Amino acid sequence: MTRTDRQRWLLPSHLAGPGGPGAARPRRTVRDWVVDTTVFLLAAFFGLLAADTSARYNGDLVNVLDQIGGALACCALWLRRRWPTGLAAVLAVAGALVPAAAGAMLAALFSVAVRRPFRDIAWILALALAGAVATVFVRPDPETGAALGIVLGVSLTLMVTAWGMLVRARRQLVEALRERADRAEAEAELRAAQAQRLAREAIAREMHDVLAHRLTLLSVHAGALEFRPDAPPEQIARAAGVIRDSAHDALQDLREIIGVLRAPGEDGGGDRPQPTLATLGALVDESREAGTEVVLDTTVDDPGSVPAATGRTVYRIAQEGLTNARKHAPGAPVTVVLRGRPGEGLTVEVRNPAPDGPVPHVPGSGQGLIGLSERAALAGGRLDHGPAPGGGFALVAWLPWPS
Structure with missing residues (x-):
């Protein structure tokens, strides 16, 4: 109806x-x-x-x-x-x-x-x-007589009127309940659509954070092979090995995300563990193997004491900073600074000076920094980025670290 x-x-x-x-x-x-x-x-x-x-x-x-x-x-x-x-x-x-x-x-x-x-x-x-x-x-x-006739007539009239008003009230109640049910159903559909949209945005941010680092390595080393076809065989073999390993890791990360999509109720959603602050050193080593000079300066002696969600956010921020430095300042050294203690918060900085030579054009949309800002805000922290005072680029974030 x-x-x-x-x-x-x-x-x-x-x-x-x-x-x-x-x-x-x-x-x-x-x-x-x-x-x-x-x-x-x-x-x-x-x-x-x-x-x-x-x-x-x-x-x-x-x-x-x-x-x-x-x-x-x-x-x-x-x-x-x-x-x-x-x-x-x-x-x-x-x-x-x-x-x-x-x-x-x-x-x-x-x-x-x-x-x-x-x-x-x-x-x-x-x-x-x-x-x-x-x-x-x-x-x-x-x-019947006058008195009985009046009582019967008045009673019947009032009874019929009350019956009609009762039917009207019941129909209004049914209509109100039906409209409320329709409105609740529409609101449920709207909430489901909003949840799906938020899930898609979260998945898109995660895919960018995970795959941008790997694909940047592929792009940089493939570009080096393109512009240096006369490079020594050792450098060509090294670049080819990095391309192969990065492609393999990118596929593994992509399978992990697809696993999350196929089984949204499972924690983790894949066979590979999620990155934490303890894996930050492996990320730095990977960048060094790719040819980037990276200095890691940290005062956090026990990375395992940092909450997993906070450590994962720090990892993603450092990963995005290293990826952007490799894209827009190839050959420039990168400094990753990590400071903090329980109760005071955790500060991570990724800085690089301006490159000496010309910068190759590498496509980028800036969505990674936007995603990192949202990720830091969701964690209760903040993130700033922009040109450094002495030249180059700086990425600074602060995250809460409960005592």
Whole structure:
């Protein structure tokens, strides 16, 4: 059931269409025909009972007029979806004069109570109550008496109105619960989409941090082979070995990330351990083997005491700094400084001077530094980068180290 269809439970037919007031009245559904026919038959049944009772103490002409008035009132119920308020008001007056129209009046009152709030139907209810009292005196029934007739008429009118208001309240509650469920489902889908987006961003940052270092080695050494085809065989063999090892390690890292994607519920997601501060020395050695002069200055005597998440962030920062230095300042020495103690935090610096010769063009987007800034912020720290005062480039980060 669409939202427009659900609104037809609470609004009259001429207001329930997609266009609102003034729009074309929607056609009756099968359910509408069943309900309208049932209401018509019930109103006709009660009208016949009232006409039969009235025939006992009224003349033939009055009985004929009662039957005609009751039939017209019952037929008018087919208009209750288009003019519920006006029809209920007219039948409230007619019910006071024609007992056979009482059933149609109650049906119209019930319909308007279902479709309108109480403040809009209070005057119709008052008119119906006045008609229920007036009919006792206009068309008295000798068998019931005035007091009993007033009690029966007022009670029946109030009961039908309360029933209609109860149906309206229940439909509003169902509609509110349905809208709340739809909204909750939409919010859940939005949260799932946001979680997927964040996961993709995290995976993209991780792939950049892991693979950029390896691929930079490939690019630098492949470029050296391209521009130095006459290099000694030892240098060519060494560069080829670095290219082979870097390609192998890049494939291993890529398999690890793909393993995380295939089994997101597992910690680690791969066979290879995650880097920590204890593996920073291996990273420096790898860069030295690739031909970069790297100086590691650290005061952290026990890398294993550093939290794993903090150590991994320091490793990624140093890895990105070494990668950028190899890209944009080939041949320049790089200094990695690590300072800190529990309770004071951990500071890592990666500095390199400006290169002496021309810098080969190596493509880069700067996404690595952006990812590192986000990674440091998530860890509760900060990261600064930019040209150093004496020339070159500096990458400085501070991370919390709980005591």
